[in-house]
Each structure stands twice: as structure tokens, then as C-alpha cells.
Amino acid sequence: MNLSRELQIALTATSRAANLSKNVFNSLVANDSVTKNDKSPVTIADYSCQSLVSLLLSKAFPSDPLVGEEDADVLRQSAELKDKVIGLVNNELSIPLKHGEVDGLDLGSTQQENTLLDAIDRGTFQGSSTGRMWCLDPIDGTKGFLRGGQYAVCLALLVDASVELGVIACPNLPVNPAQPDGERGVVFAAIKGQGAFQRPISQSNGALEPISMNAITPSTLSSASFCESVESGHSSQGDAANIANELGITKEPVRMDSQAKYCSISRGDGDVYLRLPVSASYEEKIWDHAPGRLLVAEAGGKVTDIHNKDLDFSHGRTLKHNKGVIAAHKDIHANVIKAVQKRHSAPAYTPSYEMDLFAEAPLSWQLCNSMNLRSRTRSIFQVPDFEELVDSHPSQILDEDEQTAIVEKLEKANAASNKQYRIVTAAFIVVQLTYLLTHLSASGSLINLALLLTPLPSLLNTLTSRDLITIRITHPHLKYIPEPRSHLLGVAASIVGLALYRNAATSRTLTILTFSAITEFWMRRSEKDARELHKLKYGQKSA
Ligand SMILES: Nc1ncnc2c1ncn2[C@@H]1O[C@H](COP(=O)(O)O)[C@@H](OP(=O)(O)O)[C@H]1O
């Protein structure tokens, strides 16, 4: 497939969008004209870049649909935001085409408001498994953008759900990794079957230099380095550390935002990219992976999900049939997958709120409502004055101290109520144990005694608030049994026991174990909620 024109347009569009995003950063973020939590710069950069890239694509390939992260609804409702975006895009369009940029394409110096908003809305295409489609993340790594760290403008062309072309512009990545303080701003490109390349964003007519991954083999795997998300909510950093350990990797992980991770490993700055799901329900977005996946493959690597399945771009806007991402040199990919299967704990439970609650925005009444946190809080955490606390706040925004107070209250109330349930379970067990010990000769008594031991470890741990007994069920098949696994196994065994000994004592054992499993299930959910809240509020380290 000859995609040279597509490549030229994609390089121009992403490089120009990268310049535009830098202007936004320099004028709105670097000079501290906005507060840290104000997301407007990233919003402005996102819309402007999508508008610019989409406009160029629509002029060059009018019949190609576009899957983009944004739509223009918010802009149509805010004149101030809209004017800024229109101004920025027109400013970029008015810079004359340089040598090497798109030939034979009349950009027109400035564009009408509607044309630019419509360009953004072209990105609402829902995806397709057949035909051509472009896929755009105008600012990937929004957190990195705001931090002045890594972010990327990412564009891919898919044909029949296969990524044929990928281009990623990283405005803050050093051109030469050996000179981290030298020139920054690199654009990466790959065409299927034709290799992976990079060149400085500043050189629109410069040659595309071939890049490749470090030639790492199973015997040199321990010298590898891996990279992962900065955001612990996007990828489990704890599991990544265990996996690195399993592979004998001792180097500290390199954390960076966005698809700059795919770019880094493609040119050998690092070797393995791990994205390990922390939530069972999160579906990765196609624009977060399409170009990166091709780049790594063309640089000598292999990209799959954590179950070693190819990333499947044929199901609309998300990778619904994949979980996480593992990218590594093709010679070591299998070793990495093996370690992942051994050490990655499948997320068994999904918190009801998946947003980075406290980092994204102050905890507000609207947020509580939209995340169903209010009702969950009432039913699970049982904090009677939580609603009053939120309602009494006229601005419906809680400040830091109030957020802290809520988290502490949730944790305390949660721990107290769970302890009560466990005391009740423990009491049932003691009564039943006493009965069994005094009727040892009755049929099934010994089996019943053994079955009653299954909930004991977690009961003891909670009642003493210490990890007295920990049983890790790590077998790859068993780990997909939802928590509480030992309890569920106990219930299953006691059903078998009841089939063997149809007597009242065995029925009682089954009832107690079922009660214990159900209450344990709900308690673990609430404990996980409390832990997640804690993590969101205080960060991974103190969680
Ligand atoms: N719970 C989650 N798990 C995995 N990825 C998530 C996530 N929530 C958001 N993301 C995605 O992670 C991307 C950033 O990736 P990374 O963590 O590698 O920097 C975000 O892209 P945007 O920044 O474009 O919104 C967003 O699409």
C-alpha cells in the first residue's frame, strides 16, 4: 500500500498541532496564569489540536472518517473557550507552508468558526471494522501536558481495523536521548511493513531516521528497563514491580505520560512497556494505542494485551476485547507475558468511581451524585452526617480539609461496621465448633470442622487488625474466581459435604459459610472503596 501522501499529511498535521500545543503551554501554563487544578489549558489545546488535524485530514482525504477523542459540544456552549480555540487554530494556519510540508494542499490562511467546530465534530465517528479510518488523540497524556512532562499528538490510519500508519509527535521528548538537555520535540512515524522512524519536529523537511528497539534476548532480559504510566490509576505500579522482580529486572521503572512510552522503547530508551489494568471495567481507548502499537511492531517489538491477545481495533472506539498492554522486543515478549500471568493480580472488583477524583476536581456534590458515591457512602460506609456535610456547603465544593475529614470518617466507619459483621460470623462459628467438638462421633463432624476453618484466616486478620495468616491463591485459573476466594471454595466444599452427609450439622455449616461469604464479599467491596478513596486522596505511597 503506498501511503506516502498520508504520511506527509500526518507528519505535517501532528507537528503543527504539537507547535500549537506548545504555544498554549507557554502562554497559559508556564507563566502560572492558571492554577494547578484548572484544566482549561489542556481543554483549549485538545480542541485546537483536534480541529487543526481534522481540518488538514478533511482537505486531503475528504471521505475518510475520523475517530477523535473530543467533540465540539462544550465549545459551542462557551464563547470564551471557542474564541480562544478559533484564534489559536487560525494563528497556526496562517503560518505559510514550509518546504517538506503538504504539497498541493490549499489550507487557506484562516477559517470560519463553523468550519473549525465542524472539523472537531468530524471526530465523533464510532469506529468500524472495515474501510479506512483515522484515529486521533489530540493531546495524549493530558496530565503530563499540565505538568510540563511528556505528552503527545497521536494519529493513526486504520484500514479494515489494521493500523497501517502511525505518527506520534512528542513536543517534550529529547531529540537525542543521550542529551536530555538538548533540543526537544520529536515526531515518530511508522508504516506497516516499512519500518519505524523519527525526526525532530523542527525539521519539516528533514530525513526520517530509522529507529529500532534494543536487541534484548531472554539471557539479557535482567538488564532491561521498563516504563509505565505516571498515573497509578492507569496501570498497577505495584504489580509492575513484582513482574520486574520476577524477570530479574533491577532498574527503577521510567514513568512517563502518554504514548511517548511506545516511542521511547521503539528507539531503545527503554525496553518494556507495561500497562496493567487496575480496574476490571476500564476499556482502553483506540486512540491511546493505535499509532504506538504499529511503531513498536515496526521497530522490532511485539504488542499484545496482558492475555497475549493482539490489540483488536475492530470494535468501535475502545479495545473492548483487550485488557491492558504489554509491549516488548519480540524475542522477550513471551517471557514478559509469562511473568505477567504469574504476578499480575486480576482486578476482581471495580470501584464505582473510576476518575482520579481528588486530582481532577474538588470533591463536589455533583461529583458525588454522578459517581453514585453519595448513595454508596450512605449504604456502605454509613456515615450519617456525610450528606449534611456536602449539602451544607453552598458552593457544593469541599476544600482540602473537608475532603480529608470525609476520607477519615469513611475509613473509620467502614472499619467499625465491618468488624461487627465479622464478630457475628465468628460467634456463629464458635457455637458450631463447640457443637461439633461435643459430637465428634456424629457422621461428617470432622469434615464440618475442616470446612469451618476456611473463613478463619480473614476473620482472625481483621479482628486482630494484623496480617496473621495470608493465603495467596496465585494459580492462573483460580485467580479468576472472584473474591473472597477462600470463602467461595469453602461454600463449594460444604455443598459437596451436604451431599455426602445429609444432616442438620452439615446444613448449619453450609448456612454459616454462605453467610460469611456474602458478608465478606460486601465488606471487601467497602474496604476496597475506602482504600481507593484513600489512594486518590493521599497518593499511592501512603495508601
Ligand atoms: N483507568 C484508566 N486505565 C487506563 N487508562 C486510562 C484510565 N483512565 C484514563 N486512561 C487513559 O490513559 C491515558 C493516558 O495514558 P498514560 O497513563 O499512559 O499517560 C489518558 O489519555 P488522555 O491523557 O489523552 O486523556 C486516558 O485516555
Ligand SMILES: [Mg+2]
Ligand atoms: Mg489519551
